[in-house]
Amino acid sequence: MKIENIQVLRGPNIWSISRKKxxxxxxxxxxxxxxxxxxxxxxxxxxxxxxxxxxxxxxxPGVPGGFFERVIAGTWMGHVIExxxxxxxxxxxxxxxxxxTRQTKTAGVYNVxxxxxxxxxxxxxxxxxxxxxxxxxxxxEYNLETDIQKMREIREQTRLGPSTGSIVxxxxxxxxxWIRLNNQSLVQLGYGKxxxxxxxxxxxxxxxxxVDIASNKEETKRLLQEQAIPVAKGMTIASADEVDKVISQVxxxxxxxxxxxxxxxxxxxxxxxxxxxxAAYEHAAKISRRVIVERYVTGYDFRVxxxxxxMVAAALRVPAHVKGDGTLTIQQLIDKENSDxxxxxxxxxxxxxxxVDRDTLDLLEKKNYTLDTVPADGxxxxxxxxxxxxxxxTSIDVTDHVHxxxxxxxxxxSKIIGLDICGIDIMAENLTEPLPNTGxxxxxxxxxxxxxxxxxxxxxxxxxxxxxxxxMLYPQGKSARIPIIAVTGTNGKTTTTxxxxxxxxxxxxxxxxxxxxxxxxxxxxxxxxxxxxPVSTEFILKDPTVxxxxxxxxxxxxxxxxxxxxxxxxxxxxxxxxxxxxxxxIHDLDDLTRVKSVVINSVKKDGWGVLNADNPYCxxxxxxxxxxxxxxxxxxxxxxxxxxxxxxxxxxxxxxxFITIIKGDWKIRVERTIAIPLTFGGTVPFMIxxxxxxxxxxxxxxxxxxxxxxxxxTFIPSAIQxxxxxxxxxxxxxxxxxDFAHNPDGYNGVREFxxxxxxxxxxxxxxxxxxxxxxxxxxLGRIAASMFDHIxxxxxxxxxGRTKENITGLMIEGMLEVKPEITYxxxxxxxVESIEHVISLAQPGSFITVLSDxxxxxxxxVQRFQEKxxxxxxxx
Numbered sequence: 001m002k003i004e005n006i007q008v009l010r011g012p013n014i015w016s017i018s019r020k021k022x023x024x025x026x027x028x029x030x031x032x033x034x035x036x037x038x039x040x041x042x043x044x045x046x047x048x049x050x051x052x053x054x055x056x057x058x059x060x061p062g063v064p065g066g067f068f069e070r071v072i073a074g075t076w077m078g079h080v081i082e083x084x085x086x087x088x089x090x091x092x093x094x095x096x097x098x099x100x101t102r103q104t105k106t107a108g109v110y111n112v113x114x115x116x117x118x119x120x121x122x123x124x125x126x127x128x129x130x131x132x133x134x135x136x137x138x139x140x141e142y143n144l145e146t147d148i149q150k151m152r153e154i155r156e157q158t159r160l161g162p163s164t165g166s167i168v169x170x171x172x173x174x175x176x177x178w179i180r181l182n183n184q185s186l187v188q189l190g191y192g193k194x195x196x197x198x199x200x201x202x203x204x205x206x207x208x209x210x211v212d213i214a215s216n217k218e219e220t221k222r223l224l225q226e227q228a229i230p231v232a233k234g235m236t237i238a239s240a241d242e243v244d245k246v247i248s249q250v251x252x253x254x255x256x257x258x259x260x261x262x263x264x265x266x267x268x269x270x271x272x273x274x275x276x277x278x279a280a281y282e283h284a285a286k287i288s289r290r291v292i293v294e295r296y297v298t299g300y301d302f303r304v305x306x307x308x309x310x311m312v313a314a315a316l317r318v319p320a321h322v323k324g325d326g327t328l329t330i331q332q333l334i335d336k337e338n339s340d341x342x343x344x345x346x347x348x349x350x351x352x353x354x355x356v357d358r359d360t361l362d363l364l365e366k367k368n369y370t371l372d373t374v375p376a377d378g379x380x381x382x383x384x385x386x387x388x389x390x391x392x393x394t395s396i397d398v399t400d401h402v403h404x405x406x407x408x409x410x411x412x413x414s415k416i417i418g419l420d421i422c423g424i425d426i427m428a429e430n431l432t433e434p435l436p437n438t439g440x441x442x443x444x445x446x447x448x449x450x451x452x453x454x455x456x457x458x459x460x461x462x463x464x465x466x467x468x469x470x471x472m473l474y475p476q477g478k479s480a481r482i483p484i485i486a487v488t489g490t491n492g493k494t495t496t497t498x499x500x501x502x503x504x505x506x507x508x509x510x511x512x513x514x515x516x517x518x519x520x521x522x523x524x525x526x527x528x529x530x531x532x533x534p535v536s537t538e539f540i541l542k543d544p545t546v547x548x549x550x551x552x553x554x555x556x557x558x559x560x561x562x563x564x565x566x567x568x569x570x571x572x573x574x575x576x577x578x579x580x581x582x583x584x585x586i587h588d589l590d591d592l593t594r595v596k597s598v599v600i601n602s603v604k605k606d607g608w609g610v611l612n613a614d615n616p617y618c619x620x621x622x623x624x625x626x627x628x629x630x631x632x633x634x635x636x637x638x639x640x641x642x643x644x645x646x647x648x649x650x651x652x653x654x655x656x657x658f659i660t661i662i663k664g665d666w667k668i669r670v671e672r673t674i675a676i677p678l679t680f681g682g683t684v685p686f687m688i689x690x691x692x693x694x695x696x697x698x699x700x701x702x703x704x705x706x707x708x709x710x711x712x713x714t715f716i717p718s719a720i721q722x723x724x725x726x727x728x729x730x731x732x733x734x735x736x737x738x739d740f741a742h743n744p745d746g747y748n749g750v751r752e753f754x755x756x757x758x759x760x761x762x763x764x765x766x767x768x769x770x771x772x773x774x775x776x777x778x779x780l781g782r783i784a785a786s787m788f789d790h791i792x793x794x795x796x797x798x799x800x801g802r803t804k805e806n807i808t809g810l811m812i813e814g815m816l817e818v819k820p821e822i823t824y825x826x827x828x829x830x831x832v833e834s835i836e837h838v839i840s841l842a843q844p845g846s847f848i849t850v851l852s853d854x855x856x857x858x859x860x861x862v863q864r865f866q867e868k869x870x871x872x873x874x875x876x
Contacts, residue, residue, distance in 0.1 A: 001027060001028065001029055001030055001032055001077065001130055001133070001134065002027070002028045002030060003025060003026070003027055003028075003126070003127065003130060004026040004027065004028055004109070005025070005026040006023065006024070006025045006026075006123055006126050006127075007023070007024040007025075007026075007560060007561070008022075008023060008024075008119055008122065008123065008561065009021070009022040009023070009024055009561055009562040010119075010534065010561055010562055010564075011534055011561065011562035011563035011564055011565065011566065012562055012563045012566070012567075012598055012601065012602040013558065013561075013562035013563070013598060014558065014559065014594055014595055014598055015100055015113050016098070017598070017601045017602055019098050019115050020562060020566070021115055021116050021117070021119070021122075022098075022113055022114065022115050022116070022562075023085070023113065023114055023115070023116055023122040023123065023125070023126050024111055024112075024113050025081075025111070025112040025113075025126045026104070026109065026110075026111055026112075027078055027081065027109070027110050027111075027112050027130070028108055028109045029076065029077055029078060029108045029109070029110065030108065032076075032077045032137070033076070033107065033108035035077075036074035036075060036076055037070075037071045037072075037074055037075050037076075037077070037080060038071075038072065038073060038074030039074065040137055042139060043071065043136060043137065044068065044071050044072050046136045046139060047071060047080070047136050048068060050132070050136065050142065050144060051084065051087055051088075051144070053087060053090070053091065054067055054068065054083060054084075054087050055067075055068060057083055057086075057087070059083070067083055076101075076110070077133055077137075078101045078103075078110035078112050079101045080133055081101075081112055081129045081130055081133050082099040082100070082101045082112045082113070082114050082129075083099065084128075084129040084132050084133060085099070085112070085114045085122075085125040085126055085128075085129035086098075086099050086114050086115075086125075088125055088128060088129065088132070088144070088147055088148065088151065089116065089117065089121060089122070089125050089151065091144075091148050092121070092147075092148045092149075092151035092152050092155065093152060093155070093344060093345075094116070094117035094118065094121060094151070094155060095117075096114060096115045096116060096117065097115070098114065098115045099112075099113060099114035099115070100113040100114075101113065104585050105585065105587055111585070112126070114126075117155070117159075118154065118155045118158050118159050119158070120154050120157075120158050121151045121154050121155050121158075124147075124150065124151055124154060125151065128147045128151075132144070132147075149345075152345045153345075156345065158183065160180070160185060160187070161185055161200060162450070162451065162452040162455070162456075163200055163201045163448075163449075163450050163451040163452060164185040164187060164198065164199075164200050164201070166451050166452075166455045166465070166466040167187075167189075167198060167201070167451075167466045167469050167470070168187060168189075169466070170464065170466035170467055170469070170470050171189050171470060171480075174470060174474075174480075176189055176190060176470070176474065176480040177189075177190060177191055177480065177481065177541075177565070177566050178190075179538060179541065179542060181197070181542075184199075185198075185199050185200045186198075186199045187199070188542060189473065189474075189480060190474075190479075190480035190481065191480070191481050191482045191484075191541040191549070191565075192482035192512070192540070192541060192543060192544065192545075192546040192547055192548075192549065193482060193510070193544055193545060193546060193547045194478070194479050194480050194481060194482055194547075195480075195542070195544055196473045196474070196480075198469075198473075199448075200448045201421050201448045201449055201450070201451060201469070202421065202447060202448050203420060203421065203469070203472075203473060205420050205472075205473075206419065206420050206421065206447065207418045207419070207420075209418060210417050210418035210419045210447065211419075211447040213417055213418070214417055214419060214422075214444075214445045214446060214447040215260055215447065216259065216260070217257070217259055217260075217292050217444050218236045218259060218290075218292060220417065220444060220445050221234070221292075221444075223416055223417065224413065224416060224442055224445075227412070227416050229409060229412070229413060229416070229442055230435050230436060230440065230441045230442060231441050231442050231443075232255075232294040232295050232297050232427070232441045232442075232443060233250055233294065233295045234246075234250055234255075234292060234293050234294030234295060235249065235250065235292075235293060236259060236290050236291065236292050236293070237281070237290070237291055237293060238289060238290050238291070240278055240281050240282065240285075243274070243277050243278055243281055243293075244274070246277070246293045247274060247277060250293065250294070250295050251295065252271065252272045252273075252296075253270045253271060253272050253295075253296035254271040254272075254277060254280070254293055254294065254295065254296055255267070255268070255269050255270075255271070255293070255294045255295075255296045256268045256271060256277070256280035256281055256283070256284045256291055256292070256293055257284055257291070257292050257294075258284045258285075258287035258288030258290075258291060258292075259288045259289075259290040259291060259292055260287070260288045260290075261284070261287045261288055265287050266283055266284040266285075266286060266287035266288070267284070267385055267386055268280035268283055268284065268362075268385060269296060269385045269386075270296050271296070281293075294443075297427045297439070297440075297441050297443075298427075299427045299428045299429045299438070299439075299440060300316055300318075300427070300428065300429065300430070301316070301317045301318070301319075301386075301387045301425070301426075301427060302314060302315065302316055302317065302398070302425070302426040302427070302428060302431055303315050303317055303395075303423055303424070303425055303426075303449070303453060304402070304406075304410045304423070304424040304426060304431075305421075305422070305423055305424075305449055305451075305454055305465055306410050306411055306413070306414040306419075306421075306422040306423075306424065307420070307421050307422075307465065307468040307469060307472060308420060308421075308468065308471070308472040309411055309414050309415055309420075310411060310468070311402065311407045311410045311411055312399075312454075312463065312465050312468045313397070313399050313454040313463040313465050314397070314398050314399045314401075314402045314431060315395040315396060315397055315398060315399075315453045315454055315457060315460075316395065316396040316398050317387030317388075317389075317393055317394075317395050317453060318387055318393060318394045318395070318396070319382050319383070319384040319385065319386060319387045319391075319393050320354045320382070320383045320384040320391055320392030320393050320394075321380055321381060321382045321383055321384075322334055322336075322337055322354075322375070322380075322381050322383065323375075323378065323379070323380050323381075324374070324375025324376050324377055324378065324379040324380075324381065325375075325377050326374065326375075326376055326377035327374065328374065329371065329372050329373060329374050330364065330369065330370075330371050330372070330373050330374075330375065330381060330383075331356075331371040331372065333375070333381075334354050334356065334371075334383070337354055338353045338354055342458070343392075351389070351392070351394060351458060352389060352390055352391070352392050353392065354383060354391075354392035355391075355392070356371065356383075359384055359385055359391075360383045360384065362385075363382060363383065363384070363385060364381075364383075367381075369381070389450065389452050389453050390450075394458035394459075395452075395453035395454075395457045395458055395459075396457060396458060396459040396460050397454070397457040397459065397460025397461050397462070397463065398431060398460070399454075399460075399461070399463060400461075401430075401431060401432050402431045402432070403431060403432055403433055403434055405434040405435075406426075406431050406434060406435060409435060409442075410424050413442065413445060417445050419445070419447055420472065421447075421448075421449065421469065422445060422446070422447070422449065423445070423446035423448075423449020423450070424442060424444075424445055424446075425442070425443040425444045425445075425446065426440055426441070426442055426443065427440060427441055427443050428440025428441070451465050451466060482541075482546065482547050482548060482549055483547075483548050483549065483569050483701065484549045484550075484551060484565055484567075484568040484569055484570075485500055485504075485549070485550045485551070485568065485569065485570040485571075485572065485697055485701070486551045486553045486563075486565070486568040486570070486571050486572065486599050486602070487500065487550065487551065487552050487553060487571075487572040487574070487693075487697075488552075488553045488554065488555070488558075488571070488572070488573055488574075488596050488599045489572070489573045489574030489575050489576065489596065489612075490574070490575050490576055490577040490578075490579045490592075490743065490745060491574060491575055491577060491579075491686065491741075491743070491745050491746050491749065492574035492575065492686060492689060492690045492693070493515075493516070493532075493552045493553075493554070493574055494515045494516045494517065494552055494722075494724075494725065494740075495678070495687070495690045495722055495725050496572060496574055496690045496693045496694050497513055497514075497515050497550050497551070497552040498513070498515060498715075498721065498722060499678065499690060499691065499694040499711075499712075499715055500513075500550045500572075500694045500697055500698060501513040501520070501550045502711055502714075502715045502721075503694060503698045503703060503707070503708055503711040503712075504548050504550060504698065504703075505522060505523075506707065506710065506711045506714070507703050507707055507711075509547055509548040510522060510545055510546055510547045510548065511546065511547075511548045511549070511550060512540035512543050512545075512546035512548070512549050512550075513540070513549065513550040513551065513552070514531045514532060514536040514537060514539070514540060514550075514551050514552050515531065515532065515552045516530045516531070516532055516552060516554070516740075517529075517530075517531075517723050517724070518531055519531045519536050519539055519540065521540075521543060521545065521546060526539075527539065530554075531552075532552045532553060532554035532556070532557060533554065533556060533557025533560065533561065533564070534557050534560075534561045534562065534563060534564030535557075535561075535564065536551075536564070537549075537551050537553070537557075537563070537564025537565055538564050541564070541565065549565075551564075551565070551568075553599055555580075555586070555592065555595045555596065556584075558595050558598050558599075559584045559586070559595060562598075563598060563599070563602055565602070566602075567602050567603065567604045567607075568599070568602055568603055568604070568607065569603070569604060569607045569608075569701070570603065570607055570608045570609075570610060570697050570700060570701060571599040571600045571602065571603040571607070571608075571609050571610070571627075572599075572609075572610040572611075572693050572697050573596055573599065573600065573609075573610070573611050573612065573615075573618050573621065574612060574689065574690065574693055575612050575614075575615045575618065575689070575745065576589060576592055576593055576596055576615055576617035576618060577589075577615075577743060577744070577745035578743065578744060578745070578776065579592075579742075579743035579744075579745070579776075580743075580771055580772065581772075581773055581776070582771075582772075582773050583771055589617055590617075592617075593617045593620060593621060596617075596621070597621045597624070600621050600622075600625050600627070601625070601626065603625075603627040604627065605626065605627060606627070606628065607627050607628065608627065608628045608629070608630055608697075608700045609621070609622065609625050609627050609628070609629045609630070610630050610631075610632065610693055610696050610697045610700070611629060611630070611631050611632075612631070612632060612633070612689065612693070613631035613632060613633040613638050613640040613641050613644070613651070614633050614634055614635075614638060614689075619631075619640050629644075629649070630649065630650040630651060630652070630696055630700055631644055631649070631651045631652075632651060632652040632653065632689070632692035632693055632695075632696050633651065633652075633653050633654075633692075634653070634654050634685060634688065634689065635653065635654070635655075636653040636654075636655040636660070636662065638653075641653060641662070645662050645663075645664060645665075648663075648664045649664070650662065650663050650696070650699075650700065651696070652692040652693075652695055652696035652699070653692070654673060654688050654692065655667075657672055657673050657674060657682065658670070658671065658672055658673065659671050659672075659673060659676065659688075659691055659692060659695055659712070661695070661696070661699055661705070668705055670695055670699075670705050670708055670709055670712070671708075671709045671712050671713065673688060673691075675712075675713055676691055676712045676713065676715075677713070677715065677716045677717055678690065678691055678712070678715055678716075678717050678722070679691060680717070680726070680753070683753065683756050684726065684749070684752070684753050685749070685752060686749035686752070687717075687726070691712060695708055695712070698711075719738075719859045719863065723859055724738060724739065724740035724858075724859065725739060725740055726739050726750075726753065727739070727859055729862050729863070729866050731839075731842075731865075731866065731869055732869060732873070733842065733843075733844045733845070733846070734839075734842040734843070734844070734845065734846040734847065734848060735759075735846075735847050735848070736839075736847075736848045736849075736850070736862055736866075737847070737848070737849045737850070738849075738850050738858045738859050738862060739849065739850075739851055740851075741851050742851065743772075743776070743780075744776065744779045744780060744783060746851075747780055747783040747784065747787075747851070748783060750787065750849065750851070751783055751786060751787040754787045754847070754849065755787070757847050759845055759846060759847035760843070760845050760846070761789055761790070761842075761843050761845065761846040761847070762787065762788050762789050762790075762846070762847050762848075762849070763788060763789065763790050763791075763792065763838055763841055763842070763846060763847070763848045763849070764784055764787070764788035764790070764791050764792065764848075764849050764850075764851070765791075765792045765794060765834060765835075765838045765848070765849070765850040765851070766780070766784050766791060766792070766793060766794070766811070766851050767793065767794045767795070767807075767851075768780060768793075768807040768808065768810070768811050769807070774810055777807060777810040777811050777814070778810050778811070778813050778814035778817070779814060780811055780814065781810070781811035781812060781813060781814025781815040781816075781817075781818075782814040782815065782817055782818045784811070784814075784815060785814070785815040785816075785817075785818040785819040785822045786818050786819065788822075788849070789822075789823070790822075790823045790824065790841065791815065791822060791823070791824040791825075792824070792825055792827060792834075792837065792838055792841075793808050793811060793812070793824060793825070793826045793827070794826075794827055794828075794829065794834050795807070795808060795826060795827070795828050804828075808826055812824065831857055831858070831861060832861055835850070835858065835861045835862060835865065836865070838850065839865060850862070
């Protein structure tokens with residue numbers, strides 16, 4: 001078997017709209033295409049022995065053991081690999097559960113699709129599943145645990161931490177979109193101008209001054225002490241020579257901790273001798289040059305969490321420990337504790353596995369213990385000096401038992417330090433009594449407190465503290481989203497996108513839009529190139545200045561990665577025509593319809609799909625859509641339009657020379673077609689389609705018809721407004737047009753326009769590319785022959801597996817079918833020379849058309865020739 005390709009889908013896609021995180025592996029079964037599982041001796045027994053938990057896979061029978069039933073009856077290896085990939089992720093602590101395996105139109109080649117939790121783990125699972133299947137086929141031993149552990153390690157390296165993850169999960173539950181901004185914990189919640197950034201449990205509203213104060217334990221302690229908050233007696237030192245001074249002024253027992261430390265690193269507690277004090281200082285000094293030394297306060301370790309100056313949770317933290325039974329050694333007790341299913345690798349479970357480190361050995365040494373010591377029955381042996389959950393500690397929720405005065409202290413502390421999210425460490429006998437009554441003290445204040453102990457305590461009630469963060473960042477009435485209009489289709493996408501953006505811009509909105517020409521915000525081109533995929537979409541949604549997004553969405557991005565947004569407000573499909581078929585398993589218009597429908601299926605329930613009623617494939621999508629649908633058509637008598645409006649639907653039609661909105665029985669005439677520059681005086685039907693699509697989409701959004709009318713009249717087709725879309729340049733003796741038409745439907749649109757052009761000599765410069773079917777290239781030749789008097793065929797460099805002669809030969813075949821007497825020539829010129837050549841063929845009154853697939857940068861080249869003629873005229 002051979003893996004041909006692995007794709008990571010990150011948004012709504014052709015397999016699922018709701019399951020956005022999918023791996024799509026293109027797998028060639030090779031010889032295994034002829035060997036289903038029931039034809040492989042012992043395969044069922046081996047897979048059941050290696051992965052017995054796959055009994056839970058119901059598969060198509062829909063009952064436990066269903067997958068194994070399929071294996072016994074005989075199923076193909078692609079299906080088996082799908083289930084293995086799902087199961088090994090589950091065994092590594094990442095439950096998935098969705099999969100699909102479908103044969104492509106290439107014999108023996110399958111698309112194996114399954115969901116993932118962490119992207120890199122999903123890719124690893126795909127590759128590992130193939131290795132496992134091959135080992136089972138060949139009856140080889142396979143160390144499954146190696147893969148499981150590797151996936152756990154990858155997950156811990158790449159996943160969001162538990163605190164950030166809890167905020168993201170809460171955002172998802174509230175339908176707030178999110179984007180990860182780096183491979184650490186920097187996350188954007190919301191889109192565009194409504195975005196808010198967080199890093200771990202700090203937000204963009206967190207004061208940097210407050211973070212600096214909290215990071216400086218000495219400064220924190222001083223501020224709290226000045227405001228009558230009980231704190232531990234102590235001082236800060238910067239050398240071992242000052243240890244004796246601390247001992248004399250503060251007295252034993254002592255605590256040493258780095259001034260700028262975190263996560264319990266470098267801390268030593270309950271120091272009772274000078275020798276230990278020197279060692280404790282040196283240990284802390286490895287983390288921070290300055291070390292805080294405080295009186296060791298006995299009691300319990302509590303963490304109080306304050307969000308938006310309100311106490312929301314409190315937990316008793318207990319350092320990692322074991323309880324003796326009089327029989328087992330400390331190491332054996334640790335192993336037994338780690339077997340608790342609640343403990344796992346890293347942050348995968350409620351509790352973390354206990355590891356033995358220097359801190360552990362030091363604590364044991366102070367008791368004259370080793371790992372081989374057998375503690376007495378019931379004896380509690382602490383293994384860490386701090387209660388951090390990441391080192392194996394446990395937590396007990398005590399939120400409901402905090403005394404009101406202690407709540408007052410905590411909320412006041414958050415304001416004194418100035419933190420919006422604040423973790424307060426307290427040492428006290430309890431929190432049920434005021435701290436002064438028990439001798440309790442505040443040890444430190446944390447600017448990025450962990451949420452895990454509150455979200456998933458070992459004991460007690462879990463607290464949804466992330467919910468309080470979202471309440472603060474997105475109070476009631478504040479949206480996390482910006483409006484999104486997504487435009488797809490075969491032809492007209494870019495012009496429609498640009499026109500919609502123009503209308504939005506004229507309605508005083510700051511619009512960001514993506515096109516096949518580049519990414520724009522307002523009038524500024526920020527990124528040049530074909531930017532119609534999810535990366536470009538994300539670029540706009542990350543921009544904090546954008547409050548409205550209009551996104552051209554091409555099929556390539558959908559197939560490659562899925563959509564770059566979770567849902568849109570309005571989805572537009574201009575048309576579905578034959579183009580680039582035979583690529584990426586898209587062989588016919590039914591396949592292409594499935595791809596384009598992803599945009600409409602991603603429209604929110606109360607949003608709108610805008611579809612071309614003159615296109616049967618668009619109509620088919622409309623009948624299956626789960627959102628509101630509106631149609632546009634060149635004729636108000638289109639049966640789809642008549643039936644739709646009869647039911648009270650909304651449509652846009654071209655009637656009696658007007659672009660008209662129909663609402664049930666009512667007509668709202670927006671503008672005369674002849675007055676809309678983009679339609680070239682109403683002579684270009686496909687441009688009228690683009691105008692109707694844009695008019696209908698913006699009307700449905702809520703823009704006024706008079707504002708739409710003004711925008712339609714000010715959108716001038718040109719190399720600036722509509723680059724590559726019927727850009728006409730006037731020379732002294734001839735005219736020159738550049739258009740982006742590159743498929744039969746686009747060619748037909750140009751032919752329709754040229755049929756109305758009065759010219760004695762129409763010249764066409766065209767080319768073919770190797771990513772089209774033979775019949776498509778012949779059809780381009782046929783259409784070209786029917787609209788030009790002379791054709792210049794430029795041999796294209798994008799051969800994609802074909803030869804130049806093969807491409808031009810197929811186009812010439814088509815040309816000669818239609819017009820055997822057509823004159824043509826084949827050139828291999830560079831772009832500038834190609835334009836220069838066709839200009840040299842011009843006669844008075846000639847109309848030259850360059851279909852811009854033929855010449856890269858054609859517009860700029862033509863403009864330079866035009867400027868050159870103008871300069872000659874002035875100087876002549």
